[in-house]
Amino acid sequence: MRCLPFLHGGDAKDDDRRTGPSAGMSASVRSFSTEESTERGDPRSGSDLNSINVSDMSAESIRRTQYPSFTDRPANLRVFTFPELKAATRNFSRSLMVGEGGFGCVYRGVIKGSDDPTERVEIAVKQLNRKGVQA
Numbered sequence: 001m002r003c004l005p006f007l008h009g010g011d012a013k014d015d016d017r018r019t020g021p022s023a024g025m026s027a028s029v030r031s032f033s034t035e036e037s038t039e040r041g042d043p044r045s046g047s048d049l050n051s052i053n054v055s056d057m058s059a060e061s062i063r064r065t066q067y068p069s070f071t072d073r074p075a076n077l078r079v080f081t082f083p084e085l086k087a088a089t090r091n092f093s094r095s096l097m098v099g100e101g102g103f104g105c106v107y108r109g110v111i112k113g114s115d116d117p118t119e120r121v122e123i124a125v126k127q128l129n130r131k132g133v134q135a
């Protein structure tokens with residue numbers, strides 16, 4: 001699941017969508033949980049989820065998946081827990097769904113600011129669909 005700044009109006013696929021932290025309204029997230037796995041109590045840790053089974057990967061695909069360590073992430077990359085995203089989107093309410101891509105649905109949400117908890121930051125949260133065509 002990933003979390004992006006929520007954009008008002010217009011085509012969300014334009015360049016504004018990729019402005020990131022410099023836009024002053026960003027919320028980045030990297031979470032691999034799904035509601036399904038969380039409610040089953042999936043015991044995998046974040047580091048487990050970052051690991052890659054290379055047994056059946058080609059050399060080319062391995063080269064393409066050389067991500068930096070999750071612990072080496074940029075200081076301004078904010079990480080959210082699944083319960084936080086669930087609360088922000090009112091349990092992924094259909095009424096807050098703003099779109100759907102090949103990997104899953106995108107929901108509008110509101111979270112507290114990282115520096116000022118009274119600040120309300122509008123976000124877009126994509127919930128990955130494991131059964132989706134691309135996912």
Ligand SMILES: Nc1ncnc2c1ncn2[C@@H]1O[C@H](COP(=O)(O)OP(=O)(O)OP(=O)(O)O)[C@@H](O)[C@H]1O
Pocket residue numbers: 004005006007012013017098099100101102103104105106124126134
């Ligand atoms: N940050 C955002 N703010 C507002 N709406 C968004 C945002 N991100 C996505 N959306 C809405 O959700 C729809 C689907 O977005 P998504 O990123 O899933 O598209 P995609 O790139 O086609 O999907 P995928 O990456 O899963 O193939 C968009 O067309 C848009 O309507």
